[in-house]
Each structure stands twice: as C-alpha cells, then as structure tokens.
Amino acid sequence: MSALIRIERLRKRFGERLQFDIEQLALDTGRAYVLTGVNGAGKSTLLRILAGLEPAEAHGVLFESQATTLSPYPAAMRAAVVYVHQHPVMFSTSVAANIGYGLVARGMPKAQVTRLVDEAMAWAGVAHLRDSDPSRLSGGEKQRIALARARVLEPKLLLLDEPTANLDGAAREQVLALIPQLVKEGTSVVMACHDRDLIGLPGVGRLKLRDGKLERRNADSDGPSIALVT
Numbered sequence: 001m002s003a004l005i006r007i008e009r010l011r012k013r014f015g016e017r018l019q020f021d022i023e024q025l026a027l028d029t030g031r032a033y034v035l036t037g038v039n040g041a042g043k044s045t046l047l048r049i050l051a052g053l054e055p056a057e058a059h060g061v062l063f064e065s066q067a068t069t070l071s072p073y074p075a076a077m078r079a080a081v082v083y084v085h086q087h088p089v090m091f092s093t094s095v096a097a098n099i100g101y102g103l104v105a106r107g108m109p110k111a112q113v114t115r116l117v118d119e120a121m122a123w124a125g126v127a128h129l130r131d132s133d134p135s136r137l138s139g140g141e142k143q144r145i146a147l148a149r150a151r152v153l154e155p156k157l158l159l160l161d162e163p164t165a166n167l168d169g170a171a172r173e174q175v176l177a178l179i180p181q182l183v184k185e186g187t188s189v190v191m192a193c194h195d196r197d198l199i200g201l202p203g204v205g206r207l208k209l210r211d212g213k214l215e216r217r218n219a220d221s222d223g224p225s226i227a228l229v230t
C-alpha cells in the first residue's frame, strides 16, 4: 500500500503547553484508521491539523510523495482532505442542497450536481429525506448526510470526529457501514473515537494518542469490537 501522507515530528503546542509530539504519522492510501485516546488527548486537534484548520509544527511533510508543509496548508490538500465534525452543521435549506453545497461552490454545472447528489443520497440511504428540513433530522441521519456531503467531494482523506458518538443501535451501524465502502473506493479514513466505542473494521489501522505520543498498533491486534459486513 502506498503512503498518502507522511509527517515527521509533528508537534502541537497550546501556548506553553505541549499537547503532543509525534515522531511520525503515516497514513496509507485507501485504508481506515481509528484514532483513540482519553478525553483531552488531542484527537480532534490532530484531525483539525490534518485538515488545515489548526496550525502545528512539522518537520517533513509528504503528501502523495510530494514534499509540502502544513503551514501554509497546501491547495492540493485543501482539495483532497475533508473533515466531518461530530455535530455536522446543516444549512437551513434542504438536505439535497446541503449535500450539493461543496459541488456548487466548486462551480459544477447544476445538472451534474443533481446527479451526484441523487447518487450520494441513495448511497447513504437518505433519499427519502431529500426535501426534509435539516433542523428536524436525527443525529444518525445528520451523520449519514454529512458523509454523503463529504463523499461527493471525492476526498483522498476523510477525517471523522467521533462519527458514532451519541448514536446507538441501528443508527450507529448505518453510519459505520458506509465507511468500508469509502475505503474500497480508495479513500483513506481516520476516525477519532474513544476506546469504549472502539470501531472494528476489516484491516483497520489503530492509532492511539497517549501522553503526547502517538502509538501505532497492528491491524486488528486487539480484535474488532463489532463485526461489519463489507
């Protein structure tokens, strides 16, 4: 598997406080990772840094084998990396407009936007919500719509911040079932979650922030906590 991104010596400080000092972070193309750590370990911060939403120090950044930097954040990564918040913000238009928003912003012709939005809604199982008022959606529906909104942008790296927090039962499984499909399409996915919510996906990479360091474990070494059909 080829490396999508490799960062050497990634350090984040908040004022005088060193949040983490990561020797090396390497993510393969088309692979899923779970990122765990206790509250305050820096999971969201790390995802936000990868998405260019937070500055950090780094010595040596390779994105698709091209040397680059995190600050300033490169256009190639801006186009390829999508961050999905734990509580995705929905514009108070329609569900379809929410999903198509990024494509419209990219200047895509309307007919093509409509086609891709329809496809993405079918993929995420939210076609029946097309004209719903986004403020009335459940947490699970919002997450699936946020994933559809991310997928239409064809990201190379998708960063999910606790995508299943506050979801249980069918809603949780419906969200998780979408992730192997994204990976199969070649997207790399990093999901922040808590140990107790540990997400088991086939071939998942395990990253853990602990005491300011990033530990990497072998795929599935602790066994998945839930089985998913791919």
Ligand SMILES: Nc1ncnc2c1ncn2[C@@H]1O[C@H](COP(=O)(O)OP(=O)(O)OP(=O)(O)O)[C@@H](O)[C@H]1O
Pocket: 014, 019, 037, 038, 039, 040, 041, 042, 043, 044, 045, 046
């Ligand atoms: N802009 C900021 N300025 C100062 N401190 C910050 C800032 N953003 C985050 N922090 C602190 O950095 C630490 C890591 O926060 P972060 O949200 O990344 O942790 P987390 O592992 O995602 O936690 P949780 O599991 O609770 O969501 C916390 O102590 C937080 O208060």
